[in-house]
Amino acid sequence: MAFMKNKGSRRSPFAAVLVMAAGLALTGGGYAAATAAVEQVKPASAVASAAQVEEGRKLFLANCASCHGKAAEGSAAGPSLIGVGAASVDFQVGTGRMPGQASGPQLEAKKVQFTQEQIDSLAAYVASLAPGPAVPTEEMLAADGDATRGGELFRINCAMCHNAVGAGGALTEGKFAPALKGVESKHIYEAMVTGPQNMPVFNDANLTPEDKKDIITYLKYVEENPSAGGYELANLGPVVEGLFAWVFVLGLIIAITIWLGAKSN
Amino acid sequence: MSNKSITSADSQEPEHDYAAGLAVIPADRLQDPGLEPHRVRMTDKSVKHEKAAARQVAALFFTSIVGSAFAVYAYFAFPITEELGTVRLNTLLLGLGITLGLLGIGIGAVHWAKTLMPDAEVSEERHIARGSEEVRARAVEIIKLADSESGFSRRKLIRRSLYGALALFPLPAIMIFGDLGPNPGDTLRHTMWKKGTRLAKDPSGLPIKASDVTIGSVFHVIPEGLSELEHHKLEEKAKAAVLLVRLDPADIKESDERKSWSYDGIVAYSKICTHVGCPVALYEQHTHHLLCPCHQSTFDVTDACKVVFGPASRPLPQLPITVDAEGYLIAQSDFTEPVGPSFWER
Numbered sequence: 001m002a003f004m005k006n007k008g009s010r011r012s013p014f015a016a017v018l019v020m021a022a023g024l025a026l027t028g029g030g031y032a033a034a035t036a037a038v039e040q041v042k043p044a045s046a047v048a049s050a051a052q053v054e055e056g057r058k059l060f061l062a063n064c065a066s067c068h069g070k071a072a073e074g075s076a077a078g079p080s081l082i083g084v085g086a087a088s089v090d091f092q093v094g095t096g097r098m099p100g101q102a103s104g105p106q107l108e109a110k111k112v113q114f115t116q117e118q119i120d121s122l123a124a125y126v127a128s129l130a131p132g133p134a135v136p137t138e139e140m141l142a143a144d145g146d147a148t149r150g151g152e153l154f155r156i157n158c159a160m161c162h163n164a165v166g167a168g169g170a171l172t173e174g175k176f177a178p179a180l181k182g183v184e185s186k187h188i189y190e191a192m193v194t195g196p197q198n199m200p201v202f203n204d205a206n207l208t209p210e211d212k213k214d215i216i217t218y219l220k221y222v223e224e225n226p227s228a229g230g231y232e233l234a235n236l237g238p239v240v241e242g243l244f245a246w247v248f249v250l251g252l253i254i255a256i257t258i259w260l261g262a263k264s265n
Numbered sequence: 266m267s268n269k270s271i272t273s274a275d276s277q278e279p280e281h282d283y284a285a286g287l288a289v290i291p292a293d294r295l296q297d298p299g300l301e302p303h304r305v306r307m308t309d310k311s312v313k314h315e316k317a318a319a320r321q322v323a324a325l326f327f328t329s330i331v332g333s334a335f336a337v338y339a340y341f342a343f344p345i346t347e348e349l350g351t352v353r354l355n356t357l358l359l360g361l362g363i364t365l366g367l368l369g370i371g372i373g374a375v376h377w378a379k380t381l382m383p384d385a386e387v388s389e390e391r392h393i394a395r396g397s398e399e400v401r402a403r404a405v406e407i408i409k410l411a412d413s414e415s416g417f418s419r420r421k422l423i424r425r426s427l428y429g430a431l432a433l434f435p436l437p438a439i440m441i442f443g444d445l446g447p448n449p450g451d452t453l454r455h456t457m458w459k460k461g462t463r464l465a466k467d468p469s470g471l472p473i474k475a476s477d478v479t480i481g482s483v484f485h486v487i488p489e490g491l492s493e494l495e496h497h498k499l500e501e502k503a504k505a506a507v508l509l510v511r512l513d514p515a516d517i518k519e520s521d522e523r524k525s526w527s528y529d530g531i532v533a534y535s536k537i538c539t540h541v542g543c544p545v546a547l548y549e550q551h552t553h554h555l556l557c558p559c560h561q562s563t564f565d566v567t568d569a570c571k572v573v574f575g576p577a578s579r580p581l582p583q584l585p586i587t588v589d590a591e592g593y594l595i596a597q598s599d600f601t602e603p604v605g606p607s608f609w610e611r
Contacts, residue, residue, distance in 0.1 A: 160546040172574070198550050205474070264379040
């Protein structure tokens with residue numbers, strides 16, 4: 001090698017080796033650090049092994065392909081799932097809405113038909129088709145945000161359909177906004193991100209992850225704190241109150257009237 | 266009171282004056298069935314029952330005493346504290362006590378009247394409304410006397426000036442209606458939106474980029490600057506609130522004059538229902554229907570928000586929008602028609 005022979009050079013024969021070692025250490029270390037940082041940012045569920053994707057593909061072909069197409073491209077019976085993301089799969093399958101049992105104005109939540117492991121595989125497969133919203137991490141779901149702020153955001157963005165305390169409500173032509181009591185935080189978050197069925201999408205530019213956390217905090221607060229004012233009659237508002245007044249109060253008034261008018265024997 | 270004295274028809278007047286209104290009296294008309302035969306109560310027949318009823322009434326009154334006393338006890342024994350659940354317990358027990366207190370008196374009093382007080386059927390005769398001839402003649406006499414004594418017919422000057430005074434005296438009252446104003450002027454026709462106002466998120470007031478609005482998204486929008494208003498903030502919000510939706514541009518039916526009002530499938534409509542002004546914000550992503558929660562007026566977002574169901578009579582006004590150099594959504598102008606429910610001048 002040239003540097004061995006060139007004794008007259010000012011450089012030490014080990015200079016090149018040192019430079020190369022330093023370069024390698026810098027790039028390699030940098031790469032390792034960068035990968036670690038990326039790994040940290042990625043939600044845990046987004047890291048899917050090829051085996052899991054393959055498992056998901058098999059489940060998909062067996063259970064979903066008849067409506068959504070063999071490559072999730074969609075058909076007349078079901079929409080395309082390309083780009084809906086893992087969050088959508090986790091919500092739809094995790095609440096039992098998918099696979100749907102019967103067509104109607106709205107697919108309802110029912111008994112979940114897959115294990116969480118299978119749902120994760122399905123989600124990994126659908127997420128591998130095209131990028132989409134990922135399943136939220138534990139940290140995004142912890143109900144430790146600002147319930148007051150969450151309440152205001154809920155009233156502005158959600159209450160018109162879901163009722164001010166999340167009791168649910170009616171929509172048009174047989175559709176309805178389901179009650180949010182007892183719904184897992186994960187599913188509430190996923191619904192906001194993906195906009196299932198007739199619910200609009202609330203992306204992170206509209207409601208930031210922090211906003212979503214506050215909303216979940218508010219819903220959990222409402223769920224855990226009983227109504228202080230007495231029996232809330234399912235919180236459904238004037239319909240339930242009116243029904244109660246007509247059936248029970250009016251019935252009581254009629255009964256009293258009959259008693260007053262009846263002769264004693 | 267005996268039955269006889271009440272039911273006997275010893276009045277001087279005929280019981281019915283059919284000649285007054287009924288032209289034909291059918292021969293087989295229903296006969297007045299009269300009163301049912303009097304039924305003697307158990308409490309009238311046996312002293313045992315009478316005493317039992319008396320005890321029941323007293324027991325009901327005593328229940329009332331217990332209820333009232335319990336309400337007083339509950340007020341002190343279950344006070345409302347910092348903990349919210351105590352409100353429920355306090356109001357529940359206090360209410361139960363007061364209810365017992367009132368119901369005991371009420372039911373006891375009625376039970377007393379029904380079982381122990383005199384039990385006689387009473388019927389009141391209906392009399393014709395017309396007075397007797399003597400009464401009518403006397404009334405005319407009084408009016409004539411009053412006229413001659415006051416000189417109302419004789420003193421023309423006084424009478425006519427009185428007519429004038431009576432005609433004019435309500436005028437000041439009508440004039441005062443003017444002070445109910447000021448007239449709203451054109452405030453119902455204009456909102457905070459003007460050319461270049463950025464669309465901002467409710468309630469944060471942060472401006473919205475067109476790229477933030479993905480298909481199927483709904484944004485609840487206020488004009489930028491509304492959050493900083495010091496006066497009439499709610500009034501301005503009540504007029505200017507807007508709902509922003511992004512649709513697939515292929516789904517939208519747009520008239521030629523409104524072609525430029527949307528931006529890449531993003532449309533903005535007034536959130537104020539044209540029926541009675543509730544916020545219309547129940548957006549269905551698949552049907553693109555906007556539903557008003559108050560009276561179920563339904564608007565089709567793909568078709569200029571025309572009314573497809575319900576009592577609203579006009580489509581929701583559309584806010585013409587575009588983007589500025591930085592990509593933020595801005596209004597092209599104010600609404601081109603008044604928002605909200607109908608009023609007389611529109």
